Ligand SMILES: Nc1ncnc2c1ncn2[C@@H]1O[C@H](COP(=O)(O)OP(=O)(O)O)[C@@H](O)[C@H]1O
Ligand SMILES: Cc1ncc(COP(=O)(O)O)c(C=O)c1O
């Protein structure tokens with residue numbers, strides 16, 4: 001029987017609703033991965049409500065928790081680490097130390113960094129020192145980097161002029177070390193208004209994917225976290241990067257369809273669980289080159 005993969009997921013937790021681990025853990029479990037959630041913050045709700053209660057985890061807790069897992073002899077079973085929303089740059093450094101510790105025991109372990117940098121206009125609040133840390137330190141250690149357009153712009157230090165420019169910006173990130181860059185949300189001059197587009201860029205090839213843009217009175221939060229979590233889960237389950245990319249687009253679209261049908265602001269993950277595991281829609285990514 002095939003072994004169930006194990007994934008250490010280090011990102012935010014919200015008590016109510018879905019963002020960070022609260023958006024990604026259940027879907028990753030539902031597709032068949034053992035998840036070890038390590039919560040960087042525990043907030044009452046995501047920050048786009050404008051106010052929230054809760055605390056940031058003390059950075060020293062990250063190595064302490066990882067050592068706790070080592071002490072019971074389980075750390076070598078960790079097949080991948082995912083990091084997302086961080087409460088401080090020191091937390092980020094503690095995660096990189098943890099990644100190095102895990103890779104020393106299991107050199108095959110993969111590290112996916114979702115460089116959540118915030119979006120002040122939308123109300124996604126992340127300290128500036130976290131963005132600096134992601135740009136200067138985290139990208140080099142990541143096997144997979146999953147920026148949205150704003151985050152890609154921050155890495156490149158400029159805005160794109162076209163789709164091919166987005167591709168060039170993502171390709172430039174490969175030089176820093178990652179095996180693949182998944183741009184979870186593209187925005188560039190000339191983009192068709194009725195589509196939601198993503199890019200997967202690797203040294204072996206690059207692919208562009210378009211799915212329908214759905215209308216929401218308020219944009220749901222946690223879509224990026226769901227996207228990076230499902231992508232990593234499917235890679236661990238044996239998908240090629242391209243297959244994981246296409247699966248992720250379909251499963252996320254299913255969640256958004258369910259969320260739209262329920263007129264809900266929070267992602268309808270529980271209702272969509274069978275659609276996550278077995279998406280009915282399929283989107284084909286098309287090869288794209290410079
Ligand atoms: N098919 C879709 N139709 C409409 N909106 C979508 C669709 N897929 C994702 N979104 C929205 O697009 C936005 C992507 O946000 P952005 O900040 O760029 O990326 P991320 O969620 O990765 O941080 C989110 O507000 C999400 O709710
Ligand atoms: C606590 C928390 N975690 C994670 C996120 C990131 O969510 P998304 O997947 O939409 O980028 C947010 C966004 O506001 C947040 O408030």
Ligand SMILES: [Mg+2]
Pocket residue numbers: 116148224225
């Ligand atoms: Mg995001």
